[in-house]
Amino acid sequence: MQRRGWLLCCLLVALPSALRAGHELGPAFEPDARVRTKRRPDLEWDWGHTFTRVTVDNQRVSTVLSHLLRYNFTLPRVQLQRGLVYMGAASRLRRVVHDALSGRPIKVGIVGGSVSWGQGSSVRGVTDWFSVLGHYL
Structure with missing residues (x-):
């Protein structure tokens, strides 16, 4: 318990100066918003590749949703993920997509x-x- 207090104290002392020198901690702490939110290819992803193995009614989800998956997000993947707390299991989503493709009301x-x-x-x-x-x- 004493060690936690010491670590917290060090963090509270070091954090303000670290935030002022944001460039040393990476783009997440960069004070300039344009640099912080700049699109970087290393943070982009390919949704079509992610869903190539997922099928519903013998149709690949990446094919069915291709027009949505090709959308070019203006925020990097990391910043989009910061807005999500828990994405949950995909089983319920698969069931809803299956129902929608089957023509059932959702x-x-x-x-x-x-x-x-x-x-x-x-x-x-x-x-x-x-x-x-x-x-x-």
Whole structure:
């Protein structure tokens, strides 16, 4: 217990100076937002390659969702993953995708605020992201 207190004390003393010298700790601590959020090829990923072995009704998920998987994210993979707490097991997602491909009705719910309400969309209920997704499904 005493060792933890000592380590915490060292961290609290060293952290402010380390944050000021962010370049020494890497881009995550870089004070300049443009450098911190710069796209780097080493942090990008290929979703199509990730899902090549996953199949639903003898169809590869990478083929069925190819138009979505080709989307070029503006944030690096690491920063996108920081927004996720737990992605969960894929078994429920497989079941939902299977049901959707089979033509069975599925329910999609959202939790959110301004974005789920359609803030910033040109026509709320038509061009907001949830309405577009609902019409697509």
